[in-house]
Amino acid sequence: MPRPNPRPMTYEVLATADPAGGTRARLGRLTVPHGVIDTPQFMPVGTNATVKALDPDDLDEVGASIILANTYHLYLRPGHERIQRLGGLHQFMGWDRPILTDSGGYQVVSLADARVVTDEGATFRSHIDGALHHLTPEIAIEAQEALGPDIAVAFDHPVYPSSPRAEVEDAMERTHRWAERSLAAHRRPDQALFGIIQGGVDPEFRERSTRFIAGLPFDGICIGGLAGDETPVERATALDVVMPILEGDPRPRYLMGLGSPADLLEAVRLGADLFDSVLPARVARNGQLWIPGGRLNVRNGAFLDDSRPVQEDCPCRLCRRFSRAYLAHLFRAKELLAYRLATCHNLTFTLDFMARIRTALRAGAFPESLASLREHAGRLSRDEVAVEPA
Amino acid sequence: MPRPNPRPMTYEVLATADPAGGTRARLGRLTVPHGVIDTPQFMPVGTNATVKALDPDDLDEVGASIILANTYHLYLRPGHERIQRLGGLHQFMGWDRPILTDSGGYQVVSLADARVVTDEGATFRSHIDGALHHLTPEIAIEAQEALGPDIAVAFDHPVYPSSPRAEVEDAMERTHRWAERSLAAHRRPDQALFGIIQGGVDPEFRERSTRFIAGLPFDGICIGGLAGDETPVERATALDVVMPILEGDPRPRYLMGLGSPADLLEAVRLGADLFDSVLPARVARNGQLWIPGGRLNVRNGAFLDDSRPVQEDCPCRLCRRFSRAYLAHLFRAKELLAYRLATCHNLTFTLDFMARIRTALRAGAFPESLASLREHAGRLSRDEVAVEPA
Numbered sequence: 001m002p003r004p005n006p007r008p009m010t011y012e013v014l015a016t017a018d019p020a021g022g023t024r025a026r027l028g029r030l031t032v033p034h035g036v037i038d039t040p041q042f043m044p045v046g047t048n049a050t051v052k053a054l055d056p057d058d059l060d061e062v063g064a065s066i067i068l069a070n071t072y073h074l075y076l077r078p079g080h081e082r083i084q085r086l087g088g089l090h091q092f093m094g095w096d097r098p099i100l101t102d103s104g105g106y107q108v109v110s111l112a113d114a115r116v117v118t119d120e121g122a123t124f125r126s127h128i129d130g131a132l133h134h135l136t137p138e139i140a141i142e143a144q145e146a147l148g149p150d151i152a153v154a155f156d157h158p159v160y161p162s163s164p165r166a167e168v169e170d171a172m173e174r175t176h177r178w179a180e181r182s183l184a185a186h187r188r189p190d191q192a193l194f195g196i197i198q199g200g201v202d203p204e205f206r207e208r209s210t211r212f213i214a215g216l217p218f219d220g221i222c223i224g225g226l227a228g229d230e231t232p233v234e235r236a237t238a239l240d241v242v243m244p245i246l247e248g249d250p251r252p253r254y255l256m257g258l259g260s261p262a263d264l265l266e267a268v269r270l271g272a273d274l275f276d277s278v279l280p281a282r283v284a285r286n287g288q289l290w291i292p293g294g295r296l297n298v299r300n301g302a303f304l305d306d307s308r309p310v311q312e313d314c315p316c317r318l319c320r321r322f323s324r325a326y327l328a329h330l331f332r333a334k335e336l337l338a339y340r341l342a343t344c345h346n347l348t349f350t351l352d353f354m355a356r357i358r359t360a361l362r363a364g365a366f367p368e369s370l371a372s373l374r375e376h377a378g379r380l381s382r383d384e385v386a387v388e389p390a
Numbered sequence: 391m392p393r394p395n396p397r398p399m400t401y402e403v404l405a406t407a408d409p410a411g412g413t414r415a416r417l418g419r420l421t422v423p424h425g426v427i428d429t430p431q432f433m434p435v436g437t438n439a440t441v442k443a444l445d446p447d448d449l450d451e452v453g454a455s456i457i458l459a460n461t462y463h464l465y466l467r468p469g470h471e472r473i474q475r476l477g478g479l480h481q482f483m484g485w486d487r488p489i490l491t492d493s494g495g496y497q498v499v500s501l502a503d504a505r506v507v508t509d510e511g512a513t514f515r516s517h518i519d520g521a522l523h524h525l526t527p528e529i530a531i532e533a534q535e536a537l538g539p540d541i542a543v544a545f546d547h548p549v550y551p552s553s554p555r556a557e558v559e560d561a562m563e564r565t566h567r568w569a570e571r572s573l574a575a576h577r578r579p580d581q582a583l584f585g586i587i588q589g590g591v592d593p594e595f596r597e598r599s600t601r602f603i604a605g606l607p608f609d610g611i612c613i614g615g616l617a618g619d620e621t622p623v624e625r626a627t628a629l630d631v632v633m634p635i636l637e638g639d640p641r642p643r644y645l646m647g648l649g650s651p652a653d654l655l656e657a658v659r660l661g662a663d664l665f666d667s668v669l670p671a672r673v674a675r676n677g678q679l680w681i682p683g684g685r686l687n688v689r690n691g692a693f694l695d696d697s698r699p700v701q702e703d704c705p706c707r708l709c710r711r712f713s714r715a716y717l718a719h720l721f722r723a724k725e726l727l728a729y730r731l732a733t734c735h736n737l738t739f740t741l742d743f744m745a746r747i748r749t750a751l752r753a754g755a756f757p758e759s760l761a762s763l764r765e766h767a768g769r770l771s772r773d774e775v776a777v778e779p780a
Contacts (some may be wrong), residue, residue, distance in 0.1 A: 049719065053726040055707065078694055078719045086697050086715050094711040304468055307476050317445070321484040325476050329439065329468045336443040339726055 021367025411757025
């Protein structure tokens with residue numbers, strides 16, 4: 001099933017970590033119509049065609065080179081056809097650099113009400129107004145072609161990793177059939193299409209799904225159905241099944257839905273190139289600021305008198321100019337500026353962390369750098385002031 | 391009662407409109423420790439040491455040259471002494487240009503619960519946590535000296551313009567005694583102090599209050615107790631009493647609490663130099679965008695398909711990059727970016743409008759420009775799409 005058009009993207013693997021170091025980490029460069037993305041890379045999530053509280057200049061400033069937008073949300077509101085009429089997603093949201101849209105499969109399962117999934121597609125009620133909707137692989141592709149991101153994603157049927165085995169298998173098989181239908185439906189020559197591996201945490205299913213999806217002419221490979229309720233060990237086990245099969249595959253690997261800096265680092269070590277998550281922004285809006293080796297909860301009253309920046313050497317909009325005391329005050333007064341400044345910081349921290357990983361890979365020093373990167377990511381924190389569930 | 395220190399500010403009147411044109415409008419330049427303010431000028435309000443949804447770079451971009459912060463709010467949270475320990479208000483909020491603080495009198499009357507006002511001062515419960523507080527002229531000055539704005543304001547006892555005559559007189563007399571106590575208490579040599587005229591809409595009281603306050607060695611004259619529930623005619627009548635008495639007085643005149651562009655223009659015409667109001671930002675957060683000759687309510691569904699900018703020739707962050715459709719979408723999705731972009735626009739519109747007034751004054755063409763300025767301000771709108779109470 002060859003793609004009807006020349007690929008609208010290239011991916012070069014520039015360096016791989018020494019396998020003797022027990023790692024499959026790799027450095028790469030992904031080129032899509034709107035720009036170049038150095039990998040490993042993290043994509044901030046702009047659910048409703050806006051990364052919450054930030055504008056495009058803020059995104060530039062935090063170092064974003066690609067963002068993710070949600071097909072499910074934009075399909076429902078304001079509508080993909082409306083965005084198409086308005087010139088497409090890039091123009092609509094004022095962001096002229098790369099965009100990836102997910103397919104909506106995950107949101108149908110996690111957000112929508114009264115959903116019924118059949119082989120044909122998913123019928124569900126909008127979480128916004130209860131209206132009845134129907135998504136199929138063909139409609140999800142049509143919506144993404146209308147939105148016009150650089151990278152679209154095949155429609156899939158994710159399930160929670162802890163779901164019963166038969167359910168995981170059933171959803172995986174459906175995901176495979178939908179992958180083929182997504183490929184067949186996709187026409188837009190200036191848009192890449194990624195396929196999604198499912199299969200839960202069962203090694204047999206993961207292997208089957210990886211072989212099936214990798215056997216299709218997608219431009220990139222998403223690893224779905226993780227970053228859910230699995231344990232870190234279950235996730236690592238699943239990735240240890242997936243990645244050896246993809247060894248030598250020239251396509252980028254996108255682990256969907258991760259995560260904390262520590263999670264990202266482990267997944268890079270196991271061979272993932274691309275990531276997305278609402279986590280850094282969501283915890284920021286809750287007052288949790290990521291710093292090297294730990295985190296600050298600025299809702300803690302002690303910070304009201306702390307004249308230091310959140311992070312001494314951080315170049316972000318928050319740390320350049322404001323104190324912990326000011327941010328703590330803004331959160332207590334529920335001032336809108338708090339959410340923007342905190343989000344700028346956590347995304348700067350996350351994207352800087354990915355840059356540190358790339359620097360180690362470029363220097364051929366990734367295995368040796370793992371300990372200090374883990375320390376930076378916050379697992380071994382001694383400075384931790386307040387820990388909240390992420 | 392001469393001030394103990396040399397004045398920390400200068401005010402030059404650069405031009406006055408032709409009195410034959412029936413106007414007392416004037417062009418001026420106010421110099422305070424943190425910068426120069428061209429008048430007539432509008433001060434965005436940063437209640438909690440932040441102009442809601444904006445950061446200092448946004449304030450620069452919208453053209454703010456001075457902002458107002460509220461002593462009452464900062465006294466209660468995070469506390470003026472805390473801000474002083476953190477280096478003062480300028481450093482706390484990252485704004486190194488001029489700041490004026492009001493005295494808290496207005497908020498005690500309009501926000502606080504269970505207030506008891508005696509000659510000594512005002513006892514009230516915090517609107518935040520119900521805690522009992524006491525403000526006197528001396529404490530209000532102490533708080534403002536701790537905060538460290540360029541301009542502080544005497545503690546006053548405002549009443550609604552529609553209050554019973556005896557109440558207006560009583561509060562006015564108290565405001566006069568508190569003005570003297572505020573002057574006596576004020577020590578900070580790098581801070582100007584403005585006094586407040588009260589007296590409601592009664593011409594006799596307004597005259598008495600103007601003569602009394604103007605007779606004290608304040609650095610500037612606030613006109614308080616208007617921008618309340620009075621009619622535009624009552625306001626104009628009160629200003630027509632105040633301004634002739636201040637004729638030839640070398641000090642700036644600050645009409646507190648106005649307002650819409652049309653209100654500002656009329657008050658400039660009657661002789662006011664400085665203004666503040668939460669109005670442009672508050673209506674922006676409600677989805678009302680000011681444009682020449684009218685306003686748009688972007689919550690109106692028609693805008694979801696409107697690819698034009700809110701205002702064609704506007705240099706603001708919203709209009710430079712985004713469509714009405716995008717802003718309408720952000721408001722519907724309750725996205726935080728909506729509030730920032732809309733606020734940037736309305737403040738840009740307001741501050742640009744003040745610049746247009748100054749241009750007319752500088753050109754000696756204010757009376758001739760009044761009709762087109764009024765048209766721009768929106769009174770004679772034919773483009774008005776939706777009007778909401780301001």
